[in-house]
Amino acid sequence: MISRIDLRGAAFPEGGIDRDLLPRAELDVEAALEKVRPICDDVRHRGTAALIDYAHRFDGVTIERVRVPAAALESALAGIDRAVRAALEESIRRARLVHRDQRRTDHTTQVVPGGTVTERWVPVERVGLYVPGGRSVYPSSVVMNVVPAQEAGVGSMAVASPPQAEFGGLPHPTILAACALLDVDEVYAAGGAQAVAMFAYGTEECRPVAMVTGPGNIWVAAAKRLLKGRIGIDAEAGPTEIAILADATADPVHVAADLISQAEHDPLAASVLVTDSEELAAAVEKELEVQVGATKHVEDRIRPALSGRQSGIVLVDGLEQGLAVVDAYAAEHLEVQTEDAAAVAARVRNAGAVFVGAFAPVSLGDYAAGSNHVLPTGGCACHSSGLSVQSFLRGIHVVDYSREALAEIAGHVVTLAEAEDLPAHGAAVKARFDWKVPPSK
Secondary structure, rough: OOEEEOOOOOOOOOOOOHHHHHOOHHHHHHHHHHHEEEEHHHHHHOOOHHHHHHHHHOOOOOOOOOOOOOOHHHHHHHHHOOHHHHHHHHHHHHHHHHHOOOOOOEEEEEOOEEEEEEEEEOOEEEEEEEEOOOOOOOOOHHHHHHHHHHEEEEEEEEEEHHHHHHHHEOOHHHHHHHHOOOOOEEEOOHHHHHHHHHHHHOOOOOOOOOEEEEOOHHHHHHHHHHEEEEEOOOOOOOOEEEEEEEEOOOOHHHHHHHHHHHHHHOOOOEEEEEOOOOOHHEEEEEEHHHOOOOOHHHHHHHHHHHHHHEEEEEOOOOHHHHHHHHHHHHHEEEEEOOOHHHHHOOOOOEEEEEEEOOOOOHHHHOOOOOOOOOOOOHHHEEEEEEEOOOHHHHEEEEEEEHHHHHHHHHHHHHHHHHOOHHHHHHHHHHHHOOOOOOOOO
16 A cells, blocks of 8 residues: 655765655656646636636635625634634633744844844735645634734734635635634635635635745645746645655554644645654554555555555665665654654754654644644745744844944945945945044954
8 A cells, every 4th residue: 555665775975965866746746737827827817717727627616705704704614613612712722822922022132233224024915825735624723824924913914715615605704703703804716726816816706925834735835936036936836745764663553643643634745654663653554454455545645645656655774774764755744753753853854843742643743732734845845934923024134323333334334335246336335434443343
């Protein structure tokens, strides 16, 4: 069901492990770019009409408008199961605890007497928050998008989620209820690349945004890459992935269950075990057969995901090589199930989120750890972070110098301007001193 890659005895170059040796999906974001380009261009030019057409083509629904009526949000909240509401409220509470502590404060540095630089933290004015739909319903992604934006002080936010035929062309009612719980009243029945384009370009119903965040399928990730620059993005959060770094002390039942938990998202989901224990690898393979046979979504998601080239068991010589492999892989979710797991986890450099020990499964982070589950995928964790309050803030430097403070440094500024053959830069300083610049100290 799941392939093996044996790296034992391999000599790795000083620069690290070749990422091409590790499991990756055949269809990547780069390959999807040209498929989403015409969709995004169509939305740019036809607006709401294009979104309505794509709802029919991709989601099998006929809709007359894209914005969800306020009455539908109110109805969804009134009709939500009490247990689900309680779970969402606790998820929101824990997420607020964590994200509130991420708030930044302005800081002023006195560089010289009369000369200061202040870093102001200013929230993005308007954001578009994407919540996946289709195979599964993700009210938890509403929480993970909205809470950090609210804690950052974003003034205007809109949520998009795919229309569902089962619910008359509206997003899933549990998603709508989560929006209502969080006081988000601007919600759109739009999914995929077309939703990202709606946010980027704006339509008759939706004003354009400055930034788009949230997880999605490979088409959403490709649209975010395509439109980056016109909009800011959090990261390319495409098909989900888990890597587990484990040794002989790990429980194969736990490891198999966690691999399956990510595989049930999508046939493109990646589940990777990195271990130096051949005995654990064999036990996990047996346990996968047992557990997969007893779960849901086997043929349409789990089995294709586990058997795909993006998943596998990677055998390594020891912990050091295992750490090198997981750092090269840069997983969205990384579990560390080893002896002294906390110490091992502290050495990880590349991961969207790290889950330490046997009792911190990824599922906990998906819903109620307080952490954020909108995380970079496809190896992007080597340069990008998960969604946080910081994602929605911009640092602005405010420079305030007196005449005396400028005079003190003016000579150096003029010298550097002339060294770069930009004499007008120096002249802009000289003009403030009747072209007589005192020598710098």
